[in-house]
Amino acid sequence: MISIAFAVAAIAVAVALWWFVPRLRAWPPSLGLLVAVFTVVPPHETIALGVGADDLLLVVGLALLLPSAFRNGWRLGSVPIGKWLLLGAAILVAGMTVSAFVNAESFMGTLALLIRGPGRVLLYVLVVLAVIVQRPLVETRWVVSRALAGVGIFESVVSVWAYFIGFPGGFGLEETRGNTSLLGEIPGRVNGTLALSPNFLGALLVLSIPLTLGIALDAARRSRRLGAVWALAVVVQLLALVLTYTRSSLAVAALACAVVLALRARLRWLIAGVVVVIGLVALTPAFQRILHDQTDRMALYSSAWTVFRDHPLAGVGPGEQATFTAADPERYRATSHGVAGNNAHNTVLLAAAENGVLGLLGALLLNLAMAAIAIAVVWRARADGEKRAEPLGIAVALVAFLLQGMANNLFTVTLTASALVLLLAGGALPWLGEKPVVSGISAEPERVAVRDTP
Numbered sequence: 001m002i003s004i005a006f007a008v009a010a011i012a013v014a015v016a017l018w019w020f021v022p023r024l025r026a027w028p029p030s031l032g033l034l035v036a037v038f039t040v041v042p043p044h045e046t047i048a049l050g051v052g053a054d055d056l057l058l059v060v061g062l063a064l065l066l067p068s069a070f071r072n073g074w075r076l077g078s079v080p081i082g083k084w085l086l087l088g089a090a091i092l093v094a095g096m097t098v099s100a101f102v103n104a105e106s107f108m109g110t111l112a113l114l115i116r117g118p119g120r121v122l123l124y125v126l127v128v129l130a131v132i133v134q135r136p137l138v139e140t141r142w143v144v145s146r147a148l149a150g151v152g153i154f155e156s157v158v159s160v161w162a163y164f165i166g167f168p169g170g171f172g173l174e175e176t177r178g179n180t181s182l183l184g185e186i187p188g189r190v191n192g193t194l195a196l197s198p199n200f201l202g203a204l205l206v207l208s209i210p211l212t213l214g215i216a217l218d219a220a221r222r223s224r225r226l227g228a229v230w231a232l233a234v235v236v237q238l239l240a241l242v243l244t245y246t247r248s249s250l251a252v253a254a255l256a257c258a259v260v261l262a263l264r265a266r267l268r269w270l271i272a273g274v275v276v277v278i279g280l281v282a283l284t285p286a287f288q289r290i291l292h293d294q295t296d297r298m299a300l301y302s303s304a305w306t307v308f309r310d311h312p313l314a315g316v317g318p319g320e321q322a323t324f325t326a327a328d329p330e331r332y333r334a335t336s337h338g339v340a341g342n343n344a345h346n347t348v349l350l351a352a353a354e355n356g357v358l359g360l361l362g363a364l365l366l367n368l369a370m371a372a373i374a375i376a377v378v379w380r381a382r383a384d385g386e387k388r389a390e391p392l393g394i395a396v397a398l399v400a401f402l403l404q405g406m407a408n409n410l411f412t413v414t415l416t417a418s419a420l421v422l423l424l425a426g427g428a429l430p431w432l433g434e435k436p437v438v439s440g441i442s443a444e445p446e447r448v449a450v451r452d453t454p
Protein backbone atom coordinates (compact mmCIF):
# COMPACT_ATOMS: atom_id res chain seq x y z
CA MET A 1 0.00 0.00 0.00
CA ILE A 2 1.21 3.48 -0.86
CA SER A 3 0.60 4.76 2.66
CA ILE A 4 2.82 2.05 4.18
CA ALA A 5 5.53 2.83 1.60
CA PHE A 6 5.42 6.51 2.57
CA ALA A 7 5.56 5.60 6.27
CA VAL A 8 8.63 3.42 5.75
CA ALA A 9 10.27 6.16 3.66
CA ALA A 10 9.45 8.75 6.36
CA ILE A 11 11.11 6.59 9.04
CA ALA A 12 14.14 6.11 6.77
CA VAL A 13 14.45 9.88 6.25
CA ALA A 14 14.14 10.46 9.99
CA VAL A 15 16.90 7.94 10.69
CA ALA A 16 19.12 9.48 7.99
CA LEU A 17 18.64 12.99 9.38
CA TRP A 18 19.33 11.77 12.88
CA TRP A 19 22.49 9.97 11.77
CA PHE A 20 24.01 12.71 9.61
CA VAL A 21 23.09 15.84 11.62
CA PRO A 22 25.53 16.01 14.56
CA ARG A 23 23.18 17.94 16.86
CA LEU A 24 20.45 15.35 16.37
CA ARG A 25 22.73 12.34 16.73
CA ALA A 26 24.16 13.74 19.96
CA TRP A 27 20.69 13.66 21.52
CA PRO A 28 18.96 10.23 21.16
CA PRO A 29 15.35 11.40 21.82
CA SER A 30 15.50 13.51 18.66
CA LEU A 31 14.90 10.37 16.54
CA GLY A 32 11.57 9.66 18.24
CA LEU A 33 10.53 13.29 17.87
CA LEU A 34 11.36 13.28 14.16
CA VAL A 35 9.40 10.08 13.53
CA ALA A 36 6.41 11.47 15.45
CA VAL A 37 6.43 14.74 13.48
CA PHE A 38 6.65 12.82 10.19
CA THR A 39 3.27 11.28 11.06
CA VAL A 40 1.72 13.94 8.82
CA VAL A 41 3.57 12.77 5.67
CA PRO A 42 2.02 9.37 4.71
CA PRO A 43 -1.22 9.54 2.68
CA HIS A 44 -4.25 8.75 4.79
CA GLU A 45 -5.26 5.15 4.25
CA THR A 46 -7.18 3.00 6.71
CA ILE A 47 -5.66 -0.40 7.45
CA ALA A 48 -8.16 -1.82 9.97
CA LEU A 49 -10.61 -0.57 12.63
CA GLY A 50 -10.00 3.01 11.59
CA VAL A 51 -6.23 2.73 12.13
CA GLY A 52 -3.93 3.91 9.34
CA ALA A 53 -0.24 4.10 8.56
CA ASP A 54 -0.11 7.61 10.00
CA ASP A 55 -1.30 6.25 13.37
CA LEU A 56 1.40 3.57 13.27
CA LEU A 57 4.08 6.20 12.63
CA LEU A 58 2.96 8.16 15.69
CA VAL A 59 3.07 4.96 17.77
CA VAL A 60 6.63 4.22 16.58
CA GLY A 61 7.72 7.73 17.53
CA LEU A 62 6.11 7.33 20.95
CA ALA A 63 7.82 3.97 21.49
CA LEU A 64 11.21 5.55 20.75
CA LEU A 65 10.52 8.31 23.31
CA LEU A 66 9.26 6.07 26.12
CA PRO A 67 12.65 4.91 27.53
CA SER A 68 13.87 8.46 28.21
CA ALA A 69 10.38 9.49 29.33
CA PHE A 70 10.35 6.81 32.02
CA ARG A 71 13.82 7.84 33.15
CA ASN A 72 12.76 11.48 33.48
CA GLY A 73 9.36 10.81 35.07
CA TRP A 74 5.86 11.89 34.09
CA ARG A 75 4.97 15.39 35.25
CA LEU A 76 2.21 16.96 33.15
CA GLY A 77 0.56 18.16 36.36
CA SER A 78 3.53 20.48 36.97
CA VAL A 79 3.22 22.09 33.53
CA PRO A 80 1.39 25.43 33.38
CA ILE A 81 -2.29 24.72 32.75
CA GLY A 82 -1.34 21.03 32.39
CA LYS A 83 -4.04 19.97 34.84
CA TRP A 84 -6.68 21.68 32.73
CA LEU A 85 -5.39 19.87 29.65
CA LEU A 86 -5.62 16.56 31.48
CA LEU A 87 -9.09 17.35 32.78
CA GLY A 88 -10.32 18.32 29.31
CA ALA A 89 -8.87 15.14 27.80
CA ALA A 90 -10.36 13.01 30.62
CA ILE A 91 -13.85 14.47 30.13
CA LEU A 92 -13.62 13.99 26.36
CA VAL A 93 -12.44 10.39 26.77
CA ALA A 94 -15.31 9.70 29.18
CA GLY A 95 -17.83 11.07 26.72
CA MET A 96 -16.37 9.09 23.83
CA THR A 97 -16.35 5.89 25.87
CA VAL A 98 -20.00 6.26 26.89
CA SER A 99 -20.93 7.11 23.31
CA ALA A 100 -19.11 4.05 21.94
CA PHE A 101 -20.91 1.62 24.25
CA VAL A 102 -24.32 3.24 23.77
CA ASN A 103 -24.21 3.54 19.99
CA ALA A 104 -22.33 0.43 18.82
CA GLU A 105 -24.46 -2.54 17.72
CA SER A 106 -21.86 -5.31 18.06
CA PHE A 107 -18.64 -6.18 19.84
CA MET A 108 -16.51 -5.33 16.82
CA GLY A 109 -18.47 -2.13 16.35
CA THR A 110 -17.81 -1.15 19.96
CA LEU A 111 -14.12 -1.95 19.55
CA ALA A 112 -13.91 0.17 16.39
CA LEU A 113 -15.57 3.14 18.09
CA LEU A 114 -13.34 2.79 21.17
CA ILE A 115 -10.21 2.81 19.02
CA ARG A 116 -11.45 5.66 16.85
CA GLY A 117 -12.59 7.77 19.82
CA PRO A 118 -11.06 7.43 23.31
CA GLY A 119 -8.19 5.25 22.10
CA ARG A 120 -6.96 7.97 19.77
CA VAL A 121 -7.26 10.69 22.44
CA LEU A 122 -5.35 8.56 24.96
CA LEU A 123 -2.60 8.08 22.37
CA TYR A 124 -2.29 11.86 22.03
CA VAL A 125 -2.16 12.24 25.82
CA LEU A 126 0.68 9.70 25.98
CA VAL A 127 2.55 11.59 23.26
CA VAL A 128 2.19 14.85 25.18
CA LEU A 129 3.44 13.19 28.36
CA ALA A 130 6.39 11.57 26.58
CA VAL A 131 7.44 14.75 24.78
CA ILE A 132 7.27 17.32 27.57
CA VAL A 133 9.51 15.33 29.91
CA GLN A 134 12.41 15.10 27.45
CA ARG A 135 15.49 16.99 28.61
CA PRO A 136 16.99 19.42 27.86
CA LEU A 137 13.93 21.45 26.95
CA VAL A 138 15.81 23.59 24.45
CA GLU A 139 16.61 20.50 22.36
CA THR A 140 12.97 19.34 22.37
CA ARG A 141 11.80 22.73 21.18
CA TRP A 142 14.57 23.06 18.57
CA VAL A 143 13.91 19.63 17.02
CA VAL A 144 10.11 19.81 17.00
CA SER A 145 9.94 23.38 15.70
CA ARG A 146 12.29 22.78 12.80
CA ALA A 147 10.79 19.39 11.99
CA LEU A 148 7.29 20.88 11.80
CA ALA A 149 8.55 23.76 9.68
CA GLY A 150 10.38 21.26 7.47
CA VAL A 151 7.25 19.16 7.00
CA GLY A 152 5.31 22.28 6.04
CA ILE A 153 7.98 23.19 3.49
CA PHE A 154 8.06 19.65 2.08
CA GLU A 155 4.28 19.45 1.69
CA SER A 156 4.30 22.89 0.07
CA VAL A 157 6.98 21.96 -2.48
CA VAL A 158 5.07 18.77 -3.36
CA SER A 159 1.86 20.77 -3.71
CA VAL A 160 3.33 23.50 -5.89
CA TRP A 161 4.93 20.88 -8.14
CA ALA A 162 1.64 18.97 -8.38
CA TYR A 163 -0.25 22.13 -9.34
CA PHE A 164 2.08 23.62 -11.92
CA ILE A 165 3.92 20.55 -13.28
CA GLY A 166 1.97 17.53 -12.12
CA PHE A 167 2.57 14.02 -10.80
CA PRO A 168 1.34 10.76 -12.40
CA GLY A 169 -2.27 10.04 -11.61
CA GLY A 170 -2.89 13.55 -10.35
CA PHE A 171 -1.09 12.84 -7.07
CA GLY A 172 -1.09 15.88 -4.80
CA LEU A 173 -4.33 17.30 -6.18
CA GLU A 174 -7.97 16.90 -5.28
CA GLU A 175 -10.31 17.15 -8.24
CA THR A 176 -12.42 20.30 -8.17
CA ARG A 177 -16.06 19.41 -7.77
CA GLY A 178 -19.34 20.80 -6.55
CA ASN A 179 -20.87 24.22 -6.96
CA THR A 180 -17.72 26.36 -7.02
CA SER A 181 -16.30 29.05 -9.28
CA LEU A 182 -13.07 27.02 -9.43
CA LEU A 183 -14.67 24.29 -11.55
CA GLY A 184 -12.86 24.14 -14.90
CA GLU A 185 -10.51 26.96 -13.90
CA ILE A 186 -7.77 25.03 -12.08
CA PRO A 187 -6.14 21.57 -12.33
CA GLY A 188 -7.30 20.83 -8.79
CA ARG A 189 -6.89 21.93 -5.18
CA VAL A 190 -3.54 20.89 -3.70
CA ASN A 191 -3.43 18.45 -0.79
CA GLY A 192 0.27 17.47 -0.77
CA THR A 193 0.95 13.85 0.16
CA LEU A 194 -2.03 13.67 2.52
CA ALA A 195 -4.73 12.14 0.28
CA LEU A 196 -7.26 14.11 2.33
CA SER A 197 -9.29 17.26 1.78
CA PRO A 198 -7.15 20.35 1.00
CA ASN A 199 -8.65 21.81 4.18
CA PHE A 200 -6.34 19.59 6.21
CA LEU A 201 -3.25 20.70 4.32
CA GLY A 202 -4.47 24.24 4.94
CA ALA A 203 -4.67 23.51 8.68
CA LEU A 204 -1.14 22.06 8.68
CA LEU A 205 0.17 25.20 6.96
CA VAL A 206 -1.71 27.37 9.45
CA LEU A 207 0.61 25.78 12.03
CA SER A 208 3.83 25.76 10.04
CA ILE A 209 3.71 29.23 8.42
CA PRO A 210 3.72 31.39 11.60
CA LEU A 211 6.26 28.98 13.12
CA THR A 212 8.56 29.29 10.08
CA LEU A 213 8.12 33.07 10.12
CA GLY A 214 9.28 33.21 13.74
CA ILE A 215 12.34 31.12 12.88
CA ALA A 216 13.03 33.41 9.90
CA LEU A 217 12.90 36.56 12.02
CA ASP A 218 15.36 35.13 14.55
CA ALA A 219 17.63 33.84 11.78
CA ALA A 220 17.68 37.28 10.13
CA ARG A 221 19.15 38.75 13.31
CA ARG A 222 22.13 36.42 13.02
CA SER A 223 22.57 36.25 9.25
CA ARG A 224 20.80 38.14 6.47
CA ARG A 225 21.37 35.25 4.08
CA LEU A 226 19.98 32.65 6.47
CA GLY A 227 17.01 34.89 7.19
CA ALA A 228 16.34 35.19 3.44
CA VAL A 229 16.33 31.39 3.07
CA TRP A 230 13.75 30.98 5.84
CA ALA A 231 11.72 33.89 4.42
CA LEU A 232 11.63 32.10 1.06
CA ALA A 233 10.33 29.02 2.88
CA VAL A 234 7.49 31.16 4.27
CA VAL A 235 6.62 32.39 0.75
CA VAL A 236 6.56 28.84 -0.67
CA GLN A 237 4.20 27.74 2.09
CA LEU A 238 1.96 30.76 1.52
CA LEU A 239 1.79 29.88 -2.18
CA ALA A 240 0.79 26.30 -1.35
CA LEU A 241 -1.81 27.60 1.09
CA VAL A 242 -3.32 29.80 -1.61
CA LEU A 243 -3.44 26.79 -3.95
CA THR A 244 -5.51 24.83 -1.41
CA TYR A 245 -8.20 27.46 -2.03
CA THR A 246 -9.22 27.10 1.60
CA ARG A 247 -10.52 30.52 2.53
CA SER A 248 -10.57 30.16 6.30
CA SER A 249 -7.00 28.83 6.40
CA LEU A 250 -5.72 31.66 4.21
CA ALA A 251 -7.44 34.31 6.31
CA VAL A 252 -6.26 32.82 9.61
CA ALA A 253 -2.66 32.29 8.40
CA ALA A 254 -2.42 35.83 7.00
CA LEU A 255 -3.70 37.28 10.26
CA ALA A 256 -1.32 35.08 12.25
CA CYS A 257 1.70 36.30 10.26
CA ALA A 258 0.59 39.90 10.69
CA VAL A 259 0.33 39.39 14.46
CA VAL A 260 3.82 37.85 14.70
CA LEU A 261 5.34 40.71 12.70
CA ALA A 262 3.45 43.33 14.70
CA LEU A 263 4.54 41.82 18.03
CA ARG A 264 8.15 42.03 16.90
CA ALA A 265 7.66 45.45 15.24
CA ARG A 266 8.92 44.32 11.82
CA LEU A 267 7.19 46.94 9.65
CA ARG A 268 9.24 46.20 6.53
CA TRP A 269 8.50 42.48 6.81
CA LEU A 270 4.82 43.25 7.37
CA ILE A 271 4.59 45.42 4.25
CA ALA A 272 6.47 42.79 2.23
CA GLY A 273 4.13 40.10 3.55
CA VAL A 274 1.02 42.03 2.56
CA VAL A 275 2.40 42.51 -0.94
CA VAL A 276 3.26 38.81 -1.24
CA VAL A 277 -0.17 37.60 -0.08
CA ILE A 278 -2.04 40.04 -2.33
CA GLY A 279 0.17 39.04 -5.26
CA LEU A 280 -0.34 35.31 -4.71
CA VAL A 281 -4.10 35.71 -4.39
CA ALA A 282 -4.31 38.00 -7.44
CA LEU A 283 -2.35 35.59 -9.65
CA THR A 284 -4.72 32.70 -8.93
CA PRO A 285 -8.51 32.23 -8.95
CA ALA A 286 -8.45 32.45 -5.13
CA PHE A 287 -9.89 35.97 -5.15
CA GLN A 288 -12.74 34.77 -7.36
CA ARG A 289 -13.52 31.99 -4.86
CA ILE A 290 -13.41 34.44 -1.95
CA LEU A 291 -15.90 36.74 -3.64
CA HIS A 292 -18.35 34.31 -5.22
CA ASP A 293 -18.36 30.91 -3.49
CA GLN A 294 -20.83 30.51 -0.65
CA THR A 295 -19.91 28.71 2.55
CA ASP A 296 -21.93 25.88 4.07
CA ARG A 297 -20.59 26.26 7.62
CA MET A 298 -23.78 27.67 9.14
CA ALA A 299 -25.73 24.74 7.72
CA LEU A 300 -23.16 22.29 9.16
CA TYR A 301 -23.27 23.98 12.57
CA SER A 302 -27.07 23.96 12.60
CA SER A 303 -27.16 20.26 11.69
CA ALA A 304 -24.67 19.36 14.42
CA TRP A 305 -26.60 21.31 17.03
CA THR A 306 -29.81 19.53 16.05
CA VAL A 307 -28.06 16.17 16.44
CA PHE A 308 -26.80 17.23 19.88
CA ARG A 309 -30.23 18.37 21.01
CA ASP A 310 -31.73 15.03 19.94
CA HIS A 311 -28.93 12.97 21.55
CA PRO A 312 -27.48 15.13 24.37
CA LEU A 313 -26.25 12.37 26.68
CA ALA A 314 -24.28 9.99 24.43
CA GLY A 315 -24.27 11.59 20.97
CA VAL A 316 -24.36 9.34 17.92
CA GLY A 317 -20.92 7.72 18.17
CA PRO A 318 -17.29 8.80 17.56
CA GLY A 319 -16.82 9.52 13.86
CA GLU A 320 -20.45 8.74 13.07
CA GLN A 321 -22.14 12.13 12.62
CA ALA A 322 -21.91 12.28 8.82
CA THR A 323 -23.30 8.74 8.45
CA PHE A 324 -26.02 9.40 11.01
CA THR A 325 -27.26 12.60 9.36
CA ALA A 326 -27.20 10.99 5.91
CA ALA A 327 -29.66 8.36 7.16
CA ASP A 328 -32.24 11.07 7.95
CA PRO A 329 -31.55 13.98 5.61
CA GLU A 330 -34.94 15.61 6.11
CA ARG A 331 -34.31 16.00 9.83
CA TYR A 332 -30.58 16.68 9.91
CA ARG A 333 -29.35 17.85 6.51
CA ALA A 334 -32.08 20.24 5.43
CA THR A 335 -31.50 23.39 7.49
CA SER A 336 -32.64 27.01 7.30
CA HIS A 337 -29.08 27.86 6.17
CA GLY A 338 -29.00 25.37 3.31
CA VAL A 339 -28.06 21.70 2.96
CA ALA A 340 -25.55 20.26 5.46
CA GLY A 341 -23.67 17.67 3.45
CA ASN A 342 -20.99 16.75 5.97
CA ASN A 343 -20.14 16.64 9.66
CA ALA A 344 -19.93 19.68 11.93
CA HIS A 345 -16.57 21.07 10.70
CA ASN A 346 -16.07 22.46 14.21
CA THR A 347 -14.01 20.81 16.95
CA VAL A 348 -16.50 21.63 19.72
CA LEU A 349 -19.79 21.06 17.89
CA LEU A 350 -18.54 17.80 16.36
CA ALA A 351 -17.54 16.50 19.81
CA ALA A 352 -20.99 17.47 21.11
CA ALA A 353 -22.89 15.79 18.26
CA GLU A 354 -20.88 12.58 18.38
CA ASN A 355 -20.19 12.25 22.12
CA GLY A 356 -22.88 14.21 23.93
CA VAL A 357 -22.53 16.74 26.70
CA LEU A 358 -19.25 15.30 28.02
CA GLY A 359 -17.78 15.60 24.54
CA LEU A 360 -18.92 19.22 24.37
CA LEU A 361 -17.39 20.10 27.74
CA GLY A 362 -14.14 18.22 27.11
CA ALA A 363 -13.51 19.75 23.68
CA LEU A 364 -14.38 23.23 24.94
CA LEU A 365 -12.02 22.91 27.91
CA LEU A 366 -9.19 21.65 25.68
CA ASN A 367 -9.61 24.63 23.34
CA LEU A 368 -9.58 27.09 26.23
CA ALA A 369 -6.58 25.45 27.94
CA MET A 370 -4.49 25.50 24.77
CA ALA A 371 -5.46 29.12 24.10
CA ALA A 372 -4.37 29.99 27.66
CA ILE A 373 -1.02 28.25 27.08
CA ALA A 374 -0.52 30.25 23.87
CA ILE A 375 -1.24 33.50 25.71
CA ALA A 376 1.24 32.51 28.43
CA VAL A 377 3.93 31.87 25.79
CA VAL A 378 3.31 35.30 24.22
CA TRP A 379 3.50 36.95 27.63
CA ARG A 380 6.71 35.13 28.42
CA ALA A 381 8.27 35.94 25.02
CA ARG A 382 7.40 39.62 25.33
CA ALA A 383 9.26 39.74 28.65
CA ASP A 384 12.26 37.80 27.33
CA GLY A 385 15.31 40.02 27.08
CA GLU A 386 16.47 38.24 23.92
CA LYS A 387 13.30 39.35 22.06
CA ARG A 388 13.05 36.06 20.16
CA ALA A 389 10.33 35.69 17.54
CA GLU A 390 10.17 31.90 17.42
CA PRO A 391 8.09 31.51 20.61
CA LEU A 392 5.69 34.14 19.27
CA GLY A 393 5.40 32.14 16.04
CA ILE A 394 4.64 28.99 18.03
CA ALA A 395 2.02 30.67 20.22
CA VAL A 396 0.30 32.47 17.35
CA ALA A 397 0.33 29.26 15.29
CA LEU A 398 -1.39 27.47 18.17
CA VAL A 399 -4.14 30.10 18.40
CA ALA A 400 -4.50 30.16 14.60
CA PHE A 401 -4.99 26.39 14.55
CA LEU A 402 -7.66 26.60 17.25
CA LEU A 403 -9.45 29.27 15.21
CA GLN A 404 -9.19 27.05 12.12
CA GLY A 405 -10.79 24.33 14.22
CA MET A 406 -13.95 26.43 14.36
CA ALA A 407 -14.34 25.89 10.61
CA ASN A 408 -12.92 22.37 10.19
CA ASN A 409 -12.78 19.07 12.05
CA LEU A 410 -9.16 18.97 13.20
CA PHE A 411 -9.15 17.04 16.50
CA THR A 412 -10.20 13.60 15.23
CA VAL A 413 -7.91 13.36 12.18
CA THR A 414 -4.45 11.98 12.97
CA LEU A 415 -2.68 14.31 10.56
CA THR A 416 -3.89 17.55 12.11
CA ALA A 417 -4.28 16.33 15.68
CA SER A 418 -0.72 14.96 15.84
CA ALA A 419 0.71 18.20 14.45
CA LEU A 420 -1.19 20.15 17.11
CA VAL A 421 -0.11 17.80 19.90
CA LEU A 422 3.56 18.02 18.90
CA LEU A 423 3.51 21.82 18.57
CA LEU A 424 1.89 22.03 22.00
CA ALA A 425 4.10 19.53 23.82
CA GLY A 426 7.32 20.08 21.87
CA GLY A 427 7.01 23.78 21.05
CA ALA A 428 4.80 25.80 23.38
CA LEU A 429 5.31 24.03 26.72
CA PRO A 430 9.13 23.88 26.49
CA TRP A 431 9.23 27.67 26.07
CA LEU A 432 7.29 28.03 29.31
CA GLY A 433 9.68 25.63 31.00
CA GLU A 434 12.90 27.37 29.98
CA LYS A 435 14.49 29.92 32.29
CA PRO A 436 13.70 33.49 31.18
CA VAL A 437 16.36 35.88 29.98
CA VAL A 438 16.37 39.48 31.19
CA SER A 439 18.71 41.86 29.39
CA GLY A 440 20.77 38.93 28.16
CA ILE A 441 21.24 37.46 31.66
CA SER A 442 19.55 34.24 32.63
CA ALA A 443 17.32 34.75 35.63
CA GLU A 444 15.43 32.28 37.79
CA PRO A 445 11.68 32.96 37.83
CA GLU A 446 9.87 33.02 41.14
CA ARG A 447 8.13 29.77 40.14
CA VAL A 448 9.58 27.36 37.61
CA ALA A 449 6.73 25.18 36.37
CA VAL A 450 8.91 22.74 34.44
CA ARG A 451 12.47 22.11 35.56
CA ASP A 452 15.34 21.62 33.15
CA THR A 453 16.53 18.58 35.08
CA PRO A 454 14.58 15.43 35.84
